Amino acid sequence: MRMVSAPGAMPVNAGRFAHPAWRMLIIAFLAQNCAIGMNFGIYGTIVAALEANYQTSRALAASGLAVMTMVMGLLSPVAGELVRRYSIRTLMIAGTLVNAVGYVLLAFAPSIEVVLLIYGAVIGPGVCLLGVIPSSSLVSNWFLAGKGRALGFVNMPVFVAIFPLLTALVLERFGLVGVFLMAAAISLLLVLALVMVVSSPGERGLKRYGESEGEAEAQNAGADAEGPVLTGRQINASRSFQVIWLGIGLLTAGGVMMTTHIVPLALDKGLELPAASLLLSSFGVCAAAGALLFGWLADRIGGQKAIVVQAFTWTLPWAALLLLGASAAPLIIVAGLLGLISGAIVGLCGVVVSAWLGSQNFAAAMGYVYFYKVPFLFGAAPLAGYLYDRTGGYDLPVIIHIATFVFVGLMFAFFRPRKIGDAVSS
Known part of the structure; x- marks a missing residue:
């Protein structure tokens, strides 16, 4: 006889x-x-192409993503609160529609200043409503078992590898207008998928993946099964949250420094540009695999221990950079290892936030984490460049980052959080 679960739930x-x-x-x-x-x-x-089209400097032409990322970080706490109060489906659809409008405006922007304004005032807010916080919150709401792998999968940067080639083809035939209109069309097509979003299983009387029947019934009945909903002030005052944002911020700084400087570092060692560029490709491809690998590890040993492993293991390929010379193959392998471990950061952040603060506080806490990450995002690369100018090499910035990874590993190894809500995979 086929057994069934509670009404509206999936058959057992x-x-x-x-x-x-x-x-x-x-x-x-x-x-x-x-x-x-x-x-x-x-x-x-x-x-x-932006530099040539608008007859501007390389610095201004390259600033669009920096402006977008800064706005995302500043608006992340707002996005987190919106996810707690409103439908994730509505927010995601709003975000992709805002992006579509922004791309159309970019296609006909008259100057580089207007391009940067659009990236800050339109694309940045749109990405904030569509990207990390709502996407990770949706997964956190639906998964109990396998949450680490699920968050790792969501944060795999697959399109980062696909779109450079696609963009180059479109740019060659249709110019910048064609590229931005392509992005607008893709954003509109995404709506077809987003209309199927259900913010949480409770909306349909369902249970989360891996959740027992008793837990599902309590959730659907409105019981406070996961602990209290914290205010923004309470989240920021939590020692657990402070450990998370500091540790994730320092790890993020390492990733930003490496993606920005890995090619110049390779050139400094004596590689030619084509070979040096392969290091960045190796880093990016392996980062996608790392998101899944460390998601699996978090499901096995818990997010806190996974971060300890990630932080200490990351010191090894960084240390190898101090020892290797102008040999392309070993450097490409090391770059892959750097990317493999770097790709874990966002997913492990989500796992630990959910485990320590509870799924009911996930969106708000993630929003504040991204707000506190802004100085790390914008300070890491310039600091490495400054130290390079002062010392004539990358050894000092590499050593500093290795020290911060050791600090993060020790901090997470010895910290004992007071967990609120569901302790995922721990």
Whole structure:
């Protein structure tokens, strides 16, 4: 006899991948990649075209993503609160429509100043409503078992690898107008998937993936099964949250420094530009695999221990940079290892936030984490450049980052959080 679960839930013996959580996972993956992956994949390919089209400096032409990222960080706490109060589907659809409008405006922008204004005032808010916070929150709402792998999958930067080639083809035939209109069309097509978003299983009387029947019934009945909903002030005052944003900020600084300086570092060692560029490609491809690998690890040993492993393991390829010379193959392998471990940061952040603060506080806490990450995002690369100018090499910035990774590993190894809500995979 076939057993069934509570009304509206999936049959107990239904196929593993028949659960609606998997559909939400795919939609969140597409949303995150359209928000972040597509933007980063496109922009790096069009910098030279922007410089030539608007007769501007390379510095201004390359500033669009920096402006967008800064606005995203500043608005992240607002986005987190919106996700707690309103439908994720509505916010995501609003975000992709805002992006579509922004891309159309970019297609006909008369100057580089207007381009940067659009990236800050339109694309930045749109990405904030579509990207990391709502996408990761959607996954956190739907997954209990396997949350680490799910968050890792959502944050795989696949479009970063796809869109440079696609953008180059469109740019060659149709110019910047064609590139931006392509992005607008893709944003509009995404709406077809976003209309299927269900913010949480409770809206449909369902259970989260991996959740027991008793937990699902309590959730659907409105019981406070996950602990209290914290205010923004309470989240910021939490010692657990402070450890998260400091640790994730320092790890993020390492990733930003490396993606910005890995090619100049290789050139400084004596590699030619084509070979040096392969290091960045190796870094990017392996980062996608790292998101899944460390998501799996977090599901096995818990997010806190996974961050300890990530931080200490990351010191090894960084240290190898101090020892290797102008040999392309070893440097490409090391770059891949750097990317593999770097790709874990966003997913592990989500796992630890959910485990320590509870799914009910996930969106708001993630928003504040991204707000506090702004100085790390914008300070890491210039600081490395400044130290390079002062010392004539990259050894000092590399050593500083290794020290920060050791600090993060020790901090997470010895910290004992007071967990609020569901302790995922721990």
